[in-house]
Amino acid sequence: MVSILVLHGPNLNLLGKREPGVYGSVTLEEINQSLYQEADSLGFALVASQSNHEGVLVDLIQDAMGKHSGILINPGAYTHTSVAIRDAIAGVNLPTVEVHLSNIHKREEFRHHSYIAPVAIGQICGFGADSYRLGLQALVHYLRQNM
Protein backbone atom coordinates (compact mmCIF):
# COMPACT_ATOMS: atom_id res chain seq x y z
CA MET A 1 0.00 0.00 0.00
CA VAL A 2 1.26 3.48 -0.84
CA SER A 3 2.36 5.23 2.35
CA ILE A 4 2.43 8.88 3.43
CA LEU A 5 4.59 10.33 6.22
CA VAL A 6 3.00 13.06 8.36
CA LEU A 7 5.42 15.23 10.33
CA HIS A 8 4.52 17.72 13.04
CA GLY A 9 7.21 20.15 14.19
CA PRO A 10 7.90 21.91 17.50
CA ASN A 11 5.18 22.75 20.03
CA LEU A 12 2.47 20.99 18.04
CA ASN A 13 2.36 18.36 20.80
CA LEU A 14 0.73 21.14 22.87
CA LEU A 15 -2.22 21.57 20.50
CA GLY A 16 -5.47 21.86 22.42
CA LYS A 17 -3.73 23.71 25.27
CA ARG A 18 -1.50 26.05 23.24
CA GLU A 19 -2.90 29.50 22.30
CA PRO A 20 -6.36 28.07 21.55
CA GLY A 21 -7.45 31.45 20.13
CA VAL A 22 -4.89 30.96 17.35
CA TYR A 23 -4.67 27.17 16.98
CA GLY A 24 -8.08 25.93 18.19
CA SER A 25 -8.96 23.27 20.74
CA VAL A 26 -8.30 20.11 18.72
CA THR A 27 -5.43 17.98 20.08
CA LEU A 28 -2.63 16.48 18.01
CA GLU A 29 -3.95 13.02 18.86
CA GLU A 30 -7.36 13.98 17.41
CA ILE A 31 -5.73 15.40 14.27
CA ASN A 32 -3.73 12.19 13.78
CA GLN A 33 -6.83 10.03 14.32
CA SER A 34 -8.74 11.92 11.63
CA LEU A 35 -5.74 11.67 9.27
CA TYR A 36 -5.52 7.89 9.82
CA GLN A 37 -9.24 7.58 9.03
CA GLU A 38 -9.02 9.82 5.97
CA ALA A 39 -5.95 7.95 4.62
CA ASP A 40 -7.70 4.64 5.19
CA SER A 41 -10.78 5.75 3.26
CA LEU A 42 -8.53 6.93 0.41
CA GLY A 43 -6.69 3.58 0.36
CA PHE A 44 -3.34 4.96 1.58
CA ALA A 45 -1.20 3.97 4.57
CA LEU A 46 -0.08 6.77 6.91
CA VAL A 47 2.54 7.17 9.63
CA ALA A 48 2.54 10.28 11.86
CA SER A 49 5.39 11.63 14.04
CA GLN A 50 6.00 14.78 16.06
CA SER A 51 9.30 16.22 17.22
CA ASN A 52 10.46 19.41 18.89
CA HIS A 53 13.97 18.87 17.45
CA GLU A 54 15.15 20.06 14.07
CA GLY A 55 17.72 17.26 13.61
CA VAL A 56 15.15 14.58 14.48
CA LEU A 57 12.83 15.99 11.80
CA VAL A 58 15.74 15.92 9.31
CA ASP A 59 16.40 12.25 10.25
CA LEU A 60 12.71 11.36 9.82
CA ILE A 61 12.63 13.02 6.37
CA GLN A 62 15.78 11.14 5.31
CA ASP A 63 14.35 7.85 6.64
CA ALA A 64 11.23 8.35 4.49
CA MET A 65 13.24 7.50 1.37
CA GLY A 66 12.15 4.09 0.10
CA LYS A 67 9.40 3.80 2.75
CA HIS A 68 6.96 6.61 1.94
CA SER A 69 5.76 8.13 -1.33
CA GLY A 70 4.99 11.61 -0.02
CA ILE A 71 5.27 13.88 3.02
CA LEU A 72 2.66 16.06 4.72
CA ILE A 73 4.46 18.46 7.06
CA ASN A 74 3.63 21.20 9.51
CA PRO A 75 7.16 22.39 10.35
CA GLY A 76 5.85 24.79 13.05
CA ALA A 77 8.32 27.58 13.81
CA TYR A 78 11.04 25.80 11.76
CA THR A 79 9.04 26.88 8.70
CA HIS A 80 10.54 30.32 9.15
CA THR A 81 14.09 29.34 10.12
CA SER A 82 15.17 25.92 8.87
CA VAL A 83 17.41 25.62 5.85
CA ALA A 84 18.20 22.08 7.12
CA ILE A 85 14.57 20.88 6.84
CA ARG A 86 14.24 22.53 3.45
CA ASP A 87 17.44 20.81 2.24
CA ALA A 88 16.26 17.43 3.60
CA ILE A 89 12.99 17.70 1.65
CA ALA A 90 14.85 18.74 -1.50
CA GLY A 91 17.37 15.94 -0.91
CA VAL A 92 14.90 13.05 -0.63
CA ASN A 93 12.90 14.47 -3.55
CA LEU A 94 9.56 13.21 -2.18
CA PRO A 95 6.40 15.18 -3.05
CA THR A 96 5.69 17.31 0.01
CA VAL A 97 2.70 19.39 1.07
CA GLU A 98 3.24 22.11 3.72
CA VAL A 99 0.35 22.79 6.09
CA HIS A 100 -0.36 25.26 8.89
CA LEU A 101 -3.36 25.60 11.15
CA SER A 102 -3.17 29.39 11.13
CA ASN A 103 -2.92 31.66 8.11
CA ILE A 104 0.77 32.54 8.47
CA HIS A 105 0.42 35.31 5.86
CA LYS A 106 -1.91 37.38 7.98
CA ARG A 107 0.10 37.04 11.19
CA GLU A 108 3.40 38.63 12.28
CA GLU A 109 5.79 39.59 9.48
CA PHE A 110 8.37 36.98 10.58
CA ARG A 111 5.85 34.21 9.80
CA HIS A 112 5.27 35.35 6.22
CA HIS A 113 8.40 33.71 4.85
CA SER A 114 8.60 29.93 4.52
CA TYR A 115 11.89 28.16 3.75
CA ILE A 116 9.80 25.07 2.98
CA ALA A 117 7.35 26.48 0.40
CA PRO A 118 9.85 26.56 -2.52
CA VAL A 119 10.53 22.81 -2.15
CA ALA A 120 6.88 21.84 -1.54
CA ILE A 121 4.22 21.07 -4.15
CA GLY A 122 2.09 23.64 -2.35
CA GLN A 123 1.02 25.10 0.96
CA ILE A 124 -2.35 25.01 2.74
CA CYS A 125 -2.86 27.29 5.73
CA GLY A 126 -5.57 29.03 7.68
CA PHE A 127 -8.18 26.28 8.01
CA GLY A 128 -7.32 25.16 11.54
CA ALA A 129 -7.14 21.37 11.95
CA ASP A 130 -8.86 21.02 8.57
CA SER A 131 -5.64 22.28 6.90
CA TYR A 132 -4.18 18.81 7.56
CA ARG A 133 -7.12 16.95 6.00
CA LEU A 134 -7.13 19.27 2.99
CA GLY A 135 -3.36 18.86 2.69
CA LEU A 136 -3.67 15.07 2.78
CA GLN A 137 -6.33 15.16 0.06
CA ALA A 138 -4.12 17.43 -2.07
CA LEU A 139 -1.12 15.11 -1.63
CA VAL A 140 -3.17 11.99 -2.46
CA HIS A 141 -4.57 13.75 -5.54
CA TYR A 142 -1.02 14.64 -6.63
CA LEU A 143 0.30 11.11 -6.03
CA ARG A 144 -2.57 9.53 -7.98
CA GLN A 145 -1.79 11.74 -10.94
CA ASN A 146 1.99 11.36 -10.81
CA MET A 147 2.74 7.77 -9.78
Ligand code: DQA
Ligand atom coordinates in the same frame (compact mmCIF):
# COMPACT_ATOMS: atom_id res chain seq x y z
C1 DQA B 1 2.15 27.00 12.63
C2 DQA B 1 2.52 28.46 12.30
C3 DQA B 1 3.94 28.77 12.77
O1 DQA B 1 4.25 30.14 12.50
C4 DQA B 1 4.09 28.54 14.27
O2 DQA B 1 5.41 28.75 14.67
C5 DQA B 1 3.61 27.19 14.68
C6 DQA B 1 2.37 26.67 14.09
C7 DQA B 1 0.68 26.70 12.29
O3 DQA B 1 0.35 25.52 12.17
O4 DQA B 1 -0.13 27.62 12.16
O5 DQA B 1 4.18 26.54 15.55
O6 DQA B 1 2.97 26.14 11.84
